[in-house]
Amino acid sequence: MFALKCGVQEYDWGKHGAASEVARLAHGADEDFKIDASTPYAELWMGTHPKGPSTICATSELLSDWIKTHPETLGHKAKELTSDGVGQLPFLFKVLSVNKSLSIQAHPNKREAERLHKENPKEYPDGNHKPEMAIALTPFEALCGFRPKTEIAEFLKSVPELRLVVGEGNAEDLLEEKSKSGSSSLKKSFTALMTSDDKTIKEQLSHLVARVQEAKTSGDSEAVVSCQGDLLLRLYDQFPGDVGCFAIYFLNFITLKAGEALFLEANLPHAYLYGDCLECMACSDNVVRAGLTPKFKDVPTLCSLLNYDSKTPSDLLFKGSRMSDDPLVTIFDPPVPDFTVHQIQIPSTVDEQIIRPLDGASILIVIEGNAEATSQSLGNDVLEVKDGSVLYISAHEAVTLKLKSPNKEMLVYRATC
Secondary structure (H helix, E strand, O other), X not given: OEEEEOEEEOOOOEEEHHHOHHHHHHHHHOXXXXXXXXXXXXXXXXXXXXXXXXXXXXOOOEHHHHHHHOHHHHOHHHHHHOOOOOOOOOEEEEEEEEOOOOOEEEOOOHHHHHHHHHHOOOOOOOOOOOOEEEEEOOOEEEEEEEOOHHHHHHHHHHOHHHHHHHOHHHHHHHHHHOOOOOOHHHHHHHHHHHOOOHHHHHHHHHHHHHHHHHHHHHOOHHHHHHOOHHHHHHHHHHOOOOHHHHHHHOEEEEEEXXXXXXXXXXXXXXXXXXXXXXXXXXXXXXXXXXXOOOOOOOHHHHHHHOOOOEOOHHHHEOOOEEEOOEEEEEEEOOXXXXXXXXXXXXXXXXXXXXXXXXXXXXXXXXXXXXXXXXXXXXXXOOEEEOOOOEEEEOOOOOEEEEEOOOOOOEEEEEEEO
């Protein structure tokens, strides 16, 4: 076990200055990290991904280089998921602080990722899939998955600008199919929206935004709510004229409470809108984007890949389960081999907590609290951990946390595979 120094990514969509959880945690772990009020601190990367590799605090050695010479610390499962000798973890662990919407996107499955990488390696830089999970640290807003068709049908009836862009024939097909199984009409309508010409999108968005602003001015709150007016205006302010502003009528708007999670399986459309979260994913950078972004958009690919099953927000919540022999640990274990996340909530009444040994290597981050950490690999040494501390824990290694702040809870997350 040892402490890691992890890279901070500055993207324009990140929260600025001390409002960013990324900045708070980075400063908590390293007092030399100075927070600038004008800087957008978007992501904290924990792992071995070459775009943001972690280093060992004591030696400044890359974690990936250390793993190359100590592959036994990965454990059997992690070694099976990675190539021999490359020093990679099979997962990437992040903290995100979102102030401005990220793109409407989806991640291809393994087969599709390999094909996209082969056909267009510039925009799809690797051939790995990218299932991911988001766990809220603060109230966290996102668009995720297609709404029930009955909801989309109501918007097609009440938002004429949307109906015009989708097309009358497509709208009628979806209205007829709204209470039936099948997703062909939903796919046709969404594809028609996303592939509409820019001139039509901009004109109809301008009409819709003017109508919502007039309703707000006149105090017609029912009209504003009926067309998701506040969300529309926020996204339009960030991305004026972008087709993604219309996507709010197709995708569920979800607000996670702290500790709640979403599992973003392959081909599930989503966009993070606001808040702070932990994110764990397969070690990949494959994203297919189609709106709310200035980056490369691949609309035909996205529309062809998407899962068009309709779901409610409650369907999309990914529930953790309590560890049977340790009620302080909640395990978020998605149906992929690449990663699992443990949430460890230590109440103020507990003086000491054993972080159980696991079959695979893990990365642990302290969100709140401070403690003295000890393990067999440290010998007689003690490692002080506090808000933002990040640890690499070898497979089959137990860690003891002795809490230092009386009457203060401790919150820790641990990623493994």
